[in-house]
C-alpha cells in the first residue's frame with residue numbers, strides 16, 4: 001500500500017514535515033550529518049529498490065493529468081512554487097549550510113539562483129511552440145507540435161542541493177512531465193523542503209515525488225530509475241563515472257538522457273589581460289563552495305611573462321579567504337562535504353607536492369577549525385593546526401604545476417589551485433583542450449581578436465571571457481566530451497523535456 005510519510009525534524013532550525021517518498025516499507029532510515037562536526041542533523045526514512053518501483057508507478061499514473069494541465073496552469077504552479085520557496089529562503093539556505101557545508105552567503109545565492117529557474121520556466125511553459133512548415137504538396141499541411149516526453153527521473157548531486165533539482169524540475173513541470181526526484185544521500189533535507197512545496201503548488205498528486213535513499217541502496221535505486229520502462233527520460237547531474245553507468249542502463253529502454261557531469265575548467269590568462277581582475281575572477285571561481293563546483297576553475301594556464309604578477313595577486317586574495325563553519329556569515333570556505341572528499345583533496349595535494357609543485361599560500365591540507373573562523377593568511381594557532389581528522393581543507397595555490405599532475409589532469413573538486421605556464425597562444429589552447437572533460441573554460445585577455453579566437457577554439461560547452469562565474473537561468477548550461485550531453489536552463493532547457501511531433505494533413 002502506498003502511503004506518504006512525513007519526516008519529522010529532530011533538530012531546531014531544520015523544520016521539515018515533508019512528504020518524503022513513496023512506499024517506505026523498507027523501514028530503513030538515513031542519518032543526515034553535519035559535514036563539519038559529524039553531528040546528527042536529522043534521521044529520515046530511506047527507500048530501497050522496491051520503494052523506487054512503487055514511486056515510479058505512482059508518478060507514471062500522474063503523467064496524463066500532468067500533461068493535461070494548460071500551459072497557463074503550469075506557469076501558475078511554477079510561480080506559486082517559486083513564491084513558496086522564496087518565503088522559506090533563509091530556512092533553505094541554513095539547511096544547505098548545515099547539511100552540505102555550503103557557506104551561508106553562497107547558500108543564499110543558490111536559493112536565488114534556483115528561484116530564477118522556476119520563474120524562467122514558468123514563462124517557457126507558455127512559449128513551448130511548434131512550427132509550421134512550408135508545404136511540399138498543394139493539398140497538404142505540415143507542422144510540428146511539442147509534447148511532454150513523459151515521466152522523468154531526476155538525479156542530483158550534493159554540491160547544489162536545491163539548484164540542480166530546480167534546473168530539472170522546473171522545465172519538467174513547464175513541459176507537462178511528472179517526475180521522480182532523487183537527491184544525493186548527503187543532502188536530502190533541502191530536497192525535502194522542495195518536495196514539500198512542490199506537492200502543494202497545484203500540480204497533480206504524485207507528479208513530483210522524492211526518493212531519499214542511503215548510499216548502500218543508491219545503485220539499486222538508480223538502476224530502477226534508469227531501467228524502468230515507465231520512465232521516459234533520465235536527467236542526471238553528478239560524477240562522470242556514475243553518469244556513464246546510468247546512461248548504459250538507460251540505453252536498454254532507449255530513454256531520453258541528459259547528463260551534466262564533471263568538468264576540468266582551465267582559466268587561461270594572457271599577457272594582455274587585466275591581471276588584477278583575472279586574479280579576482282579566478283579566486284572567486286576556484287574557491288566557491290570550497291572548490292566543489294563542476295564549473296570551478298580547476299587549473300590556471302598563464303603566459304610565463306605575467307605568471308609572477310598573477311600568482312602574487314591571487315596569493316594576496318587567497319590569504320584573505322576566511323575558513324570556518326558554513327553557517328557563519330563571515331565564512332568564505334567551509335568544510336568539504338564528507339570524509340571521502342577531504343581524504344581525496346589531501347591525496348590530490350600530496351601527489352602534486354611529490355611531483356614538484358610548490359605551495360605559495362596554504363598547503364597545510366586538512367586543518368582543524370575548532371576555534372571559529374580565521375583567514376588563510378593568519379599565523380597558525382593550536383586551534384587551526386593540521387588535523388587529519390577534519391573535513392576542513394586549507395585553500396592552496398600551487399606553482400610549478402604540470403599537465404601530468406592529477407590536480408591538473410582531473411577535476412579535484414577541492415580548494416586546490418595549480419598554476420602552469422605557457423609561451424604562445426597555440427600552446428595555451430592545446431593545454432586547455434587536453435582534457436576528457438569539456439564543461440566550462442575561461443579566458444582572460446583585452447585583445448578582442450584573441451577573445452573571439454579563444455571562444456571558438458576552446459572545446460568546452462561554456463566559455464567565459466574575462467568572467468569565471470557565468471551560470472544563469474537565461475543561458476544554456478552544459479558540457480561536451482565526457483562532461484555530458486544536453487543543456488539546462490534557457491530556451492534549450494525545455495527542449496530536453498519535450499518530444500517534437502511532426503504532423504502532415506493531406507486532402508486539404
Ligand SMILES: NC(=O)c1ccc[n+]([C@@H]2O[C@H](COP(=O)([O-])OP(=O)(O)OC[C@H]3O[C@@H](n4cnc5c(N)ncnc54)[C@H](O)[C@@H]3O)[C@@H](O)[C@H]2O)c1
Pocket residue numbers: 155156157158159160164182183184185218219220221222223237238239240242243245246259260261262263293294295411413439479483484
Ligand atoms: N555538469 C554539472 O552541471 C554538474 C553539476 C554539479 C555536479 N557535477 C559533478 O558531480 C560530481 C560531484 O557530485 P557527486 O559526488 O554527488 O556525484 P555522484 O555521481 O557520486 O552522485 C550524484 C548522484 O548520483 C547518485 N548516485 C551515486 N552513485 C550511484 C549509482 N551507482 N547509481 C545510481 N545513482 C548513484 C548519488 O546518490 C547522487 O544523487 C562532480 O564530478 C561534479 O563535477 C556536475
Ligand SMILES: O=CCCC(=O)O
Pocket residue numbers: 159160163292293294295471477
Ligand atoms: O556544480 C555545478 C553547477 C554550478 C552552476 O550551476 O553554476
